[in-house]
Amino acid sequence: MPSDTPNRPRSPLSRRHLLRLGALGAVVMPVAAARRATARGHAGDMLVAPSGDIASPALIVGGGRDSKVAHWADTLSDPLTQALKAPQPIDITTSSGRDGVTAANLFDARVTPDGNTALIVPGSAILASLAGDARVHFDFSRWVPLIVGQADTIVIGRADFHRSLRNLLRDRPVRVGVSTPTGLELPTLVALSLLGVRPVPVAGLATPESALDALNTNAVDVIQVPRAAVPDDRLAQLAQAGYPALFTLERSGAAADNNAAASSLPSFPAFYGQFHSRPPQAPLANGLRAISIAASTSLAVVLPMLTTPSLVAEWRFATHAACATLEREAAREGMSLYTGQNGATAYADANPDLTAQLAIKRWIAAREPEWRMG
Structure with a gap:
């Protein structure tokens, strides 16, 4: 944008610009990481085989032990552990509340983007954010989607x-x-x-x-x-x-x-x-x-913003591999699982522009x- 004072030197990047660059870095894989790719997902996504860097994988569950997302966290646990080549099973932590808002607040406020911890949350948490629920203190648009499950x-x-x-x-x-x-x-x-x-x-x-x-x-x-x-x-x-x-x-x-x-x-x-x-x-x-898309979202598995691209790529490889083994079970519940670019599209569609x-x-x-x- 032109400045009112043309002779003034350009200012350094603002904090907002840095955050935007960081968010882009979380979803764009660098060339060095791409060279390690061993498989491709939907729509040509590069998926990087895990190298064991994620030593203590964990899932925060947006619901109690009897919730549907807790069931899917348990279902995903073994195939994700194997695909991540983790030395120990994924640690699963459930939360109070059935709509996922409590867990989403915790995830957004306290989880560091070290690549170890993901959140599995129902679409009701996203819907609560879109509806302006006063309990919501998270910004789901900043998260990096790994899996989106939708049902009619x-x-x-x-x-x-x-x-x-x-x-x-x-x-x-x-x-x-x-x-x-x-x-x-x-x-x-x-x-x-x-x-x-x-x-x-x-x-x-x-x-x-x-x-x-x-x-x-x-x-x-x-x-x-x-x-x-x-x-x-x-x-x-x-x-x-x-x-x-x-x-x-x-x-x-x-x-x-x-x-x-x-x-x-x-x-x-x-x-x-x-x-x-x-x-x-x-x-x-x-x-x-x-x-409507939020209400039709049975689950979303996401990482925090600013997770390094190489770790995002490893999680995406693992989630793609895990979901490939669970398609029949998901279909029995009337749910489709989306990973890679399809998952990113499904997630972005629930985040309309500010006017909407x-x-x-x-x-x-x-x-x-x-x-x-x-």
Whole structure:
């Protein structure tokens, strides 16, 4: 940028510039490290065979021992230990809370980028950050992604709601089953708002079964559940009983392998197009896409910013090798695992530009007073 005083010498790099250069260094492998590459991952990623430099690998888990991410930490432990050529098994430390925010705060504040410690966290922690949750003191955009696991998420509604949506009066209230108003079901609230109706969150439905029961008893009009939680036969029974699946939440651009049952449903943009001739408001729609991807993220394994490129490369080799042995198990849970460039793409898609982030936070702020009043 031109200076107002042309004769002034150029100032040295600012701290912000140095941090940016450091972040780039964490994901760009130097030539010397590339020469040691022995395998290639998705989209031509160079993967460096571990040399045993990571002597004490550890995973911080964004959830308790009974959480899904803890299950996947245990599942990844043996293949990761072998692929890293570590002299001892990976040390796994669980944390309190189910949404991963506590562990993410700890990871961001206390873990040094020495290449020994990674974090495995559910997408709910990323969603909490995007929603402006006051508990969040971490910046997930600074982390270096190793693995991203995503699963399809569907929205189911009463048939009369679907049939009459085109004729609904604007701002008509629609009851939506949620765990909390800014929890994993936030994308459905925003999506319905974009459709022109007024979503009213009905909180306390923290499991797919409780949400399905609430729909069956007419306590809510719309629910959001993981696709894997509703087998094909039950999905068909729900449709026959008057509760069809309406649309799927958007997933990352890396997710080109959605299962056939979920991909037969329209994504939200396609569903929106059935009722509106113009695309939705761009900033909020872009924010919706990001929080939808976050809500569809079952897990993310990340390293701290400023981890040296050679250690990032070794972890990426190990995570790629580990995930290759776990694809069938992931598929049984309806999840796709992405590593390398595909993992980086899936992770970046959950981090929209500032305008979209602000649009989501403003949307929440405008409705929180009403939600608190019930």
